[in-house]
Structures are given as structure tokens and as C-alpha cells.
Amino acid sequence: MAVRDQMTSLERWEALVRGDDLDRVPCLQFILGHTAVVNGLPIAKAYDDAEMSLACQRSAMEMYGYDGLVLHGWANAGGAEFGGEIEYPYRKYTGAPMMNKNPVQNEDDAWALRVPDDILSVGTIPIAHEFSRLQYEAGMNVTIQVGSPLTWAGSVCGEERLMSWMMKKPDLVHHVLRVITDFILAKAGIWVREFGPERIMAFDLCIETNVLYSPRQFETFAFPYLKEIHSKLTEMDVAIICSHICGEQNKNIPFWSQLDYGKRGFISVGREVSITAAREAFPDHVVMGNVDPITMQEGTAEQVLELCKACVLEGKDHPGGYALMTGCEVPPQAPPVNVYQMVKACREYGQY
Amino acid sequence: MSDAQSILAQMTKAVEDGDEVVAASASEAAVAAGIDPQEAILEGLVPGMVELGRQYEAGECYVPELIVAAEALYAGLDILQPLATASAEGKRNSGVVVIGAVQGDVHDIGKNLVKLMLEVSGFEIHDLGRDVPMEQFIEECQTHSADLLCMSSLMTTTMKAIKDFMPQIKAALPDVKVMIGGAPISQRLADEWGADGYGENAVEAARMAEKLMDIRAWD
Numbered sequence: 001m002a003v004r005d006q007m008t009s010l011e012r013w014e015a016l017v018r019g020d021d022l023d024r025v026p027c028l029q030f031i032l033g034h035t036a037v038v039n040g041l042p043i044a045k046a047y048d049d050a051e052m053s054l055a056c057q058r059s060a061m062e063m064y065g066y067d068g069l070v071l072h073g074w075a076n077a078g079g080a081e082f083g084g085e086i087e088y089p090y091r092k093y094t095g096a097p098m099m100n101k102n103p104v105q106n107e108d109d110a111w112a113l114r115v116p117d118d119i120l121s122v123g124t125i126p127i128a129h130e131f132s133r134l135q136y137e138a139g140m141n142v143t144i145q146v147g148s149p150l151t152w153a154g155s156v157c158g159e160e161r162l163m164s165w166m167m168k169k170p171d172l173v174h175h176v177l178r179v180i181t182d183f184i185l186a187k188a189g190i191w192v193r194e195f196g197p198e199r200i201m202a203f204d205l206c207i208e209t210n211v212l213y214s215p216r217q218f219e220t221f222a223f224p225y226l227k228e229i230h231s232k233l234t235e236m237d238v239a240i241i242c243s244h245i246c247g248e249q250n251k252n253i254p255f256w257s258q259l260d261y262g263k264r265g266f267i268s269v270g271r272e273v274s275i276t277a278a279r280e281a282f283p284d285h286v287v288m289g290n291v292d293p294i295t296m297q298e299g300t301a302e303q304v305l306e307l308c309k310a311c312v313l314e315g316k317d318h319p320g321g322y323a324l325m326t327g328c329e330v331p332p333q334a335p336p337v338n339v340y341q342m343v344k345a346c347r348e349y350g351q352y
Numbered sequence: 353m354s355d356a357q358s359i360l361a362q363m364t365k366a367v368e369d370g371d372e373v374v375a376a377s378a379s380e381a382a383v384a385a386g387i388d389p390q391e392a393i394l395e396g397l398v399p400g401m402v403e404l405g406r407q408y409e410a411g412e413c414y415v416p417e418l419i420v421a422a423e424a425l426y427a428g429l430d431i432l433q434p435l436a437t438a439s440a441e442g443k444r445n446s447g448v449v450v451i452g453a454v455q456g457d458v459h460d461i462g463k464n465l466v467k468l469m470l471e472v473s474g475f476e477i478h479d480l481g482r483d484v485p486m487e488q489f490i491e492e493c494q495t496h497s498a499d500l501l502c503m504s505s506l507m508t509t510t511m512k513a514i515k516d517f518m519p520q521i522k523a524a525l526p527d528v529k530v531m532i533g534g535a536p537i538s539q540r541l542a543d544e545w546g547a548d549g550y551g552e553n554a555v556e557a558a559r560m561a562e563k564l565m566d567i568r569a570w571d
Contacts, residue, residue: 033509043509089456089509091455091456092455092456092513093454093455093456093457093509093510093512093513094456094509094510095456095507095508095509095510096507096509098458098483099458100458159461160419160461160464163415163416163419163420164416164419164420164423166416167370167416167417167419167420168370168420210414211415211535212414212415212416212461213414213415213416214413214414217414217416247535293508293536294508294536294538294541297508297512298541331508331509332508332509333508333509333512334508
């Protein structure tokens with residue numbers, strides 16, 4: 001029998017944000033498609049329908065008993081906002097929105113890239129905006145995706161084209177990154193004005209791994225733009241800044257640790273970056289991670305519980321705070337009992 | 353160093369540097385100098401890509417460097433391959449490969465790198481692209497009398513397609529070796545699902561393909 005909680009999820013979340021004492025390690029989730037699946041809906045509903053997405057995420061949170069997060073976004077974002085063709089995951093085996101045609105196909109397209117006049121009308125922004133409005137009305141934190149610019153540039157240009165230009169036409173890549181960064185900052189400004197900075201949780205999903213890019217390439221093409229966005233979000237008094245540092249990014253961590261997260265940031269790391277390494281890099285911020293998503297889908301409940309226990313014990317005494325989370329999005333088809341193991345592990349092994 | 357050796361060295365360096373202009377001009381120079389096109393490919397272009405593969409495995413270069421090296425390689429191949437095909441003597445034929453990113457998956461950088469390394473190894477490649485229906489893999493293997501089927505997945509949802517279809521693939525293609533790869537895949541899962549091979553990265557995949565075909569180029 002699991003240990004009884006002493007705080008509600010809301011109390012635990014708010015205490016974590018403030019840096020107050022907690023009853024136990026919180027369980028936060030990066031979870032979208034799975035919440036639609038357990039509600040008996042197509043995965044796409046977590047993405048293309050703001051009202052259903054929010055309802056699915058809230059009901060899954062209540063059912064499992066985890067403490068957050070509720071958000072609208074995905075890794076391969078950005079392309080649709082500049083005119084790309086997006087496909088939502090209705091077909092079998094699809095798991096997240098896909099770019100079927102990148103808006104930038106050649107150098108002329110790239111040089112012509114501009115921030116659209118009416119940001120609220122382009123691509124998936126109307127859905128994201130509606131999602132945020134519903135969060136606001138429900139008294140929740142309002143989430144907004146803010147990059148990363150290099151990840152979005154892959155969605156805008158196509159990853160291979162972008163990589164070739166990084167080597168041969170770096171000025172062109174910097175132009176694309178400049179436009180995307182301006183777009184993200186303009187979008188953030190709209191959100192801050194409408195919902196107030198004190199309610200906003202800005203998050204970036206960043207797939208610029210060291211499987212793809214060298215730390216030098218990260219420093220040149222990712223870091224300056226991330227730094228600018230984080231600094232300006234802090235200047236806007238955005239309440240919470242969160243990064244999902246996806247995949248193998250051990251060599252990029254020294255750059256991530258230089259970013260401005262305000263008083264208390266939230267940093268999620270993949271299974272490839274140890275919780276200990278994240279604790280050392282972010283001593284004052286909340287570290288989240290890093291349960292292996294593959295085990296979440298393919299493993300037994302016992303294996304997942306053991307994995308979660310190891311994460312909880314590695315992270316729970318982090319001075320900046322720690323929350324159990326998967327190392328990337330919870331697989332949509334993960335057995336529900338495996339998702340529950342995360343909450344169970346926090347209750348059984350994460351007591352303070 | 354003879355003129356021929358100098359041209360071949362220039363081709364190798366052009367691939368290593370990712371310089372498609374020099375790769376093309378050096379390949380034209382090789383033709384003009386009377387170097388056998390197949391020799392120019394194997395002794396000029398391929399060593400450059402092999403060196404880049406070594407550097408990638410050692411963490412000395414990354415995917416952008418591989419991408420531009422591939423562009424240089426293909427710039428040279430565009431000139432030399434039609435001529436080499438016309439005089440096929442000595443042409444390596446490591447086997448026939450059908451390759452693609454599986455149904456529901458549009459991530460194809462890894463698949464393209466594996467394709468590149470397999471081409472360097474002398475395989476005949478039939479690239480089905482991305483988001484390939486599982487049934488199409490079987491049909492294309494039968495059409496091309498494939499020796500090897502390579503499937504990639506980058507997502508937890510699409511890896512299930514491989515798991516679900518593996519029995520059907522093995523039943524329909526008993527003589528075809530099946531390799532799988534991609535971020536969520538591991539040797540353990542490849543073994544569990546009955547795949548014949550797995551590659552941690554593109555060079556490893558090429559090495560495994562050669563092992564399955566009982567040939568050696570990357571060692």
C-alpha cells in the first residue's frame with residue numbers, strides 16, 4: 001500500500017515553485033498523446049483541439065495523481081507558423097504532429113522569411129492561444145512554448161538543409177534564427193500582456209543533441225538565441241522558465257547552465273544526462289527527470305518502479321528542488337500501470 | 353606522387369572538406385586523366401567518406417560535417433557513376449538493400465546516413481524514403497530481390513510498427529536479413545523482436561550490414 005500524501009497536488013506544485021518544504025518528491029509529467037489515449041480519443045486531440053487537450057490532460061492528472069505539467073506543444077514545432085504543412089497524428093503509429101512540407105525549400109525562401117504581421121492567426125498559434133486562455137480561465141499556470149530557435153529552424157528549413165547551410169552559409173542560418181527568435185519574443189510579449197507574467201510558464205523543447213551537433217555548433221547556432229530569449233523572458237518577469245533538454249546533450253550542459261532562468265527555473269533532462277550531472281549544473285533550479293521513456297513503454301511495472309526509485313533517490317536531496325519526470329514525453333502507448341508507477345515511486349521513496 | 357595519385361588525393365580531401373565544387377572538378381579531372389571511373393570512386397571518393405565516418409564515431413565530427421561530405425561525395429558520384437556502370441568490371445556488389453523510415457515516422461536523417469554508409473560499402477540501395485507503410489517494405493524487397501532490409505524509427509509510437517510487423521516480415525522474407533535502428537531502438541529490442549542486426553550509429557550499421565553479408569570494408 002502506497003504512503004498517503006500530506007499535500008494536494010496543487011499545494012505541492014505551488015510549494016515547489018516557491019521553493020518551500022514538500023511532503024514528498026513531486027511527480028511532473030511531459031505527457032500529451034497518452035492523455036488522449038487514456039481518454040479514449042485519437043492522439044491528435046492532444047494537439048489539434050485546445051479544449052479536449054486541456055480536458056484530457058486534467059483528467060489524466062487527476063486519475064494518476066501526478067502534480068503537473070499541463071501544456072500544449074511538441075518538439076518539431078515552428079514550421080507550421082511560417083507556412084509549412086503539418087499533419088496531426090490521426091494515423092496508426094503516428095505519435096505527434098509532423099511536418100510534411102517545410103516552409104523553406106531553398107535559399108530564396110530562407111532570405112524571404114519574415115515574422116508574420118498577425119502572429120495569433122498563423123499555424124498552430126490559434127490552438128495554443130486558446131489552450132492558454134482556457135488555462136487562464138481555470139486559474140492554472142498559462143504555458144507557452146518558446147523554442148528553441150534551432151529546433152524550430154529544423155522544422156522551418158528541414159534538418160538536413162539546415163545542417164548543410166550551417167557549414168556552407170552560416171549567415172543564412174543566422175538570418176533564419178533571427179526571424180524565429182523575433183517571432184518567439186513577439187509571441188511571448190502577446191502572452192505576457194494578455195495573461196500577465198505572474199501566471200506564465202514559458203518552456204522550450206530542444207532537440208539540438210550531441211548526436212547531431214557539436215558543442216561548438218550549439219554554442220554558435222543555439223546558445224546566443226536561447227540566451228536572448230531567456231534574458232528577455234526574465235526582463236518581462238515571466239514567473240517560470242522551463243527547458244526540456246532532450247536527448248544526449250552532456251557536452252551542451254555548460255552552455256545551458258549559463259542561461260537565465262530567473263529565481264527558480266525548471267530543467268528537464270533526458271535519460272542520457274544523469275540527474276547528478278544536472279544537479280551540479282543547476283544547483284539553484286528544479287531538476288526534472290529522467291525516467292527512460294522506452295522502459296515506460298516496453299518494460300514491466302516492476303522495472304519502471306525500480307527505475308523511478310533510482311531517479312528519486314538520485315534527485316530528491318537536490319537543494320534546488322527535484323521532481324520525477326520521464327526523460328522525454330511519456331510514450332502515448334505506455335501501459336497506464338507504468339505511468340502510475342511514477343506516482344507510486346514518489347510516494348514510497350520520495351518522502352521528506 | 354603521380355598525376356593520378358594527386359587527383360585521387362584531391363578527391364578524397366574534397367569529400368573530407370565537404371567541398372562539392374572541388375569533388376566535382378577533381379572527378380572530371382580523373383575522367384580526363386583516364387583513371388578508371390570505378391577506381392576513382394573507390395580510391396578517390398570513398399576513402400574521404402570512410403575517414404569522415406571514423407571521425408564521427410570518434411566524436412571528432414558531427415552530422416553537419418557528414419551532410420556536406422555526402423554532398424561532395426554525390427557530386428563526384430554524379431560524374432563517375434554513369435561511366436562506372438557502363439564498364440562494370442571490378443564494380444563491388446555487396447548486396448541489395450531496401451531501406452526506409454517506418455510508417456508514421458518522418459525523421460530520416462539517421463536513415464539517410466545509414467544509406468550513405470551502405471552506398472560507400474558498395475551496396476545497391478533502394479531507398480523508400482520516410483513514413484513507409486510496412487507492407488511496402490515486403491513488396492519492395494520481393495521486387496528487388498533484396499538481401500537486406502533496413503528500417504528506422506525515431507519515435508516510441510513508430511517503433512511499435514517494427515515490433516508488430518516483424519513476424520509478418522520474417523515470414524514473407526525468409527532469406528532477407530533484417531536490420532533495425534533509430535534512437536529508441538537497442539540491441540536488446542532488436543534481439544527480442546527477432547531482427548538480424550542493429551546499428552548504434554550509421555557506421556556501426558554499415559559494419560553490421562557487411563557482417564550479415566559476410567564482407568568487410570569498414571574494418
